[in-house]
Amino acid sequence: MALVWIDGKEIVVEKNETLLQAALREGIYIPYYCYHPSLSIVGQCRMCLVKIEGMPKLMTACNTYVPELPKEKKIDGKYDMKVYTRTEEVKEARRGILEFLLLNHPLDCPICDQAGECQLQIYSYEYGNARSDFRFEKLHFPKRVELGEHIVYDAERCIKCTRCIRFCNEITKTQELTLIDRGANTYVDTFEGKKLNNPYSVCTVDICPVGALTFKEFRFKERVWFLQGSNSVCPECSRNCAIRVDTYKGEIMRIVPRFNPEVNNYFMCDFGRLLSERIKNKELRNSPAIKENGAFKVKSEKEFYTTLLSKITRKYNSNEVSVILSGRMTNEEIEAYKVFSLIVFGEVVGEFLYVTGDEDKILIKKEKRANYFGAKTLKMKFTKENEDVTHLIKNKKLVVIIRENVFKGKKEEDIKKNAPSLETVVTFDTFFTETAQLSDFYVPLAGWFEMEGTVINFNGQLQKISKCITPPKGRKPFYDVVSTVLTILKDMDTSDFKSEKTKEIESIKKVLEEFKNREVMNKGFYPWFKEVKNAIPEIKNLSLKDLTSFGIFLKESGNG
């Protein structure tokens, strides 16, 4: 522990902390390129030069540790170091460094993807000169080099901060990248025979402070100042990496990781990031439809739900019904499903598909559904690991599938062979999948990025996802579907139900009456979030305001 004076501010610097880290922590901004909080420190870019009293030259703040001085040597009687970050001398030095960095940097901001979030632009605006004194031909380097499947490298734009190299050496430990050549001719390249194809390769694009590394799928698509970012969570595994979804005019342009020290730090895997590409060009329907004579017919909301409910409500015994649920449902949707099940089947039935896959030691987790642990916390049942759907639908009469494409690659005959008694298949899903095509009733749901909700990750971190794009009116989150069902049921004539048991109808009315008092009939996210709060005692008094962008840690959920 040492006491440092920086621009009139007294700062306590820990033993293993550098000057730059301490300054950033206290809100004193020192410009930097090569420093990254989760990578090792190299002092490569020289941008963080500061004046330290007693030193003959300017020092880089990023690799200066502060020693504790003996009492008689302390400056002004108490400081271990005195630092100036804003003097004319320091500014002049930074201006010089910037000029060096920009000597061979092409002036192609109009076609550079980084423009708008480029550190060179930001610091040039702050410290740089408007014109360069370099009057010679700029050095030329390889441009448009495909380092990997998703990465394009432009060596002319590179400032050799080596962040990408350190990322591959320290975080993924795959060691693909290195610096080639010497002096001014240095540039980054892969080792011979290697390609930058590790599962976290696109993170190098995020940490590149300039436009040298670009993401192939996002290249030239949209300028960053047009993009609108909303906080969300990656749905591809139970890690639940915090992400920012950048949209432009209702279209998802890219997904970038968002800093969350409890979950994913600064990074995310390529698989999750490429979700923005995978959800493109998928068939979408915007209104519920009923299969009549082999073809889907679009119905109005009221007509559809009346038909659906009169066909499934309390008609089957619970052992004749199979409900396949998905970890892609948010906590609110699971709570809403409980209500739905209580009304329609008389008890909470249904099993969550336990889909697993590869995992690694960095971020990717085994469970391939986002809210697996949310469902666990809400005490839902699960199938066996990667269980085939044929076991689940055997000898069943009604199959309800929510947010899962279980009949992938299957034909109608296969299903009939396995479940000859099958009468009705109801599918709730975002996309018009193969399962939806084989079902009798199809309800389009809002996608992961089109609704609000909360999810719980493997560690028990509860995070909120937000509505990044607005879906068409017909596509709703499942909790809104349940709200619609409740309102329609309330108005429905009880004689519509074919069930002859008046006792059952009485119980439906009882449940309806109960939920009327609990405000969930008002559509929207918040009343259902209240239901989740009631279900999980740990967050009983949590308000949405307390839920920061990092989320909240639940002790009783998750593995830990």
Next chain:
Amino acid sequence: MIVKRPVLKWWERLYLPVVEDGLLTTFRHLFKKKVTVQYPEERWVPPEGFRGAPVLLTGLDGREKCTSCKLCMFICPPQAIRIVAGETEHPIEKYPQEFYIDYGLCIFCGYCQEVCPCEAIWLKHEFELADFDRTNLIFGKDKLLQMGRQEPYLKGKEKPLKKG
């Protein structure tokens, strides 16, 4: 604020001197140079610097100058410009795959011309844009480039685009 109505004198209340003044002005114009143009038989030639329809210019290499940086799209107050960028084999890498200007929205302010780093978009002489259908007022890239080539308005002032 209260403005007091002036109290007129008796000769002012006659109105005749004022009428005479007006007629004199009309009479004087009979002998002045005529400014009316018998459009469409007669065509008006816009002065230099006239802000007509924004069009796309072609460089000396026969390629469109636009690199699709979308600054015009950003600055355009009525958002009349829409660009879809694409990648080419050319060293400049980026080019406008699609470029639309909706003249129904354009207010001819000239911001796009001012902001363009490549001098690729220019407000030229063209002003006869009226149509019976609004959809016809959305001009695509081919038409805009053709309009840019039509009049050699910029001849002699064109600068080749710097590489890099």
